[in-house]
Amino acid sequence: MEKQVGAENVAAAVIEPIQGEGGFVVPAPGFLPALSALVHATHGALFIADEVQTGFCRTGDWFASEHESVVPDLITTAKGIAGGLPLAGVTGRAEIMDAVHTGGLGGTYGGNPVACAAASRRDRDDARAGSLRRAARRHRVGDAAAADRTGQGPSTRSASVRGRGAMIAIELVEPVAARRAGWADTDAAAAQAIAQACHAAGLLVLTCGTYGNVLRFLPPLVIDDDTLHRGLDI
Ligand SMILES: *Cc1c(COP(=O)(O)O)cnc(C)c1O
Numbered sequence: 001m002e003k004q005v006g007a008e009n010v011a012a013a014v015i016e017p018i019q020g021e022g023g024f025v026v027p028a029p030g031f032l033p034a035l036s037a038l039v040h041a042t043h044g045a046l047f048i049a050d051e052v053q054t055g056f057c058r059t060g061d062w063f064a065s066e067h068e069s070v071v072p073d074l075i076t077t078a079k080g081i082a083g084g085l086p087l088a089g090v091t092g093r094a095e096i097m098d099a100v101h102t103g104g105l106g107g108t109y110g111g112n113p114v115a116c117a118a119a120s121r122r123d124r125d126d127a128r129a130g131s132l133r134r135a136a137r138r139h140r141v142g143d144a145a146a147a148d149r150t151g152q153g154p155s156t157r158s159a160s161v162r163g164r165g166a167m168i169a170i171e172l173v174e175p176v177a178a179r180r181a182g183w184a185d186t187d188a189a190a191a192q193a194i195a196q197a198c199h200a201a202g203l204l205v206l207t208c209g210t211y212g213n214v215l216r217f218l219p220p221l222v223i224d225d226d227t228l229h230r231g232l233d234i
Pocket of ligand 1: 016020021050051052053054078079087088
């Protein structure tokens with residue numbers, strides 16, 4: 001920020017508190033607060049959290065930023081906001097939101113009444129939100145079960161199991177023997193093969209990551225334990 005663009009030219013830093021498409025990368029503890037402090041010290045630039053994938057209880061709190069005790073100036077939301085119906089939002093401090101002229105913040109489908117009804121129904125129901133938060137935390141069970149299945153044996157391809165709550169991924173690399181020899185090659189082919197085998201067995205999983213070698217699990221928060229474990233068994 002200082003050397004390349006000049007601190008006075010920085011308007012904001014936009015970051016996913018846990019990378020989604022990038023491979024479910026959880027930042028090191030303290031990174032987000034430090035980044036937030038840095039941008040605020042930089043000519044009053046804004047700290048913007050993209051919570052589109054991580055928001056609405058996915059990680060076990062309302063927003064993933066909360067795990068790191070940072071309060072973003074703006075957050076972007078979508079996906080879980082209306083339980084799958086198309087809706088997105090930008091939320092921020094009044095002084096920022098009100099700085100936009102009337103009609104200056106919008107989109108073709110902004111305010112779709114059916115999607116808004118789904119979103120407001122969801123958020124009004126505190127008991128339901130509480131149960132979704134608990135559900136996401138409980139999905140660490142799935143995390144442990146997955147680690148158990150992938151963590152052992154000379155042919156293991158699991159480099160790490162990571163994520164938070166109901167946002168968990170397994171990164172696949174060449175087998176352990178190759179890694180011990182000093183090179184850990186990403187294994188996108190293995191990720192693709194596993195995803196296809198899962199699809200054939202009736203389980204939908206997606207891959208992600210810069211190198212396409214990460215399998216991600218994003219179970220619906222309303223999933224029951226039996227269905228979750230059936231999926232993990234596959
Ligand atoms: C899906 C996704 C988006 C795109 O959201 P749209 O509502 O489709 O624009 C943006 N950021 C993250 C982190 C996402 O996962």
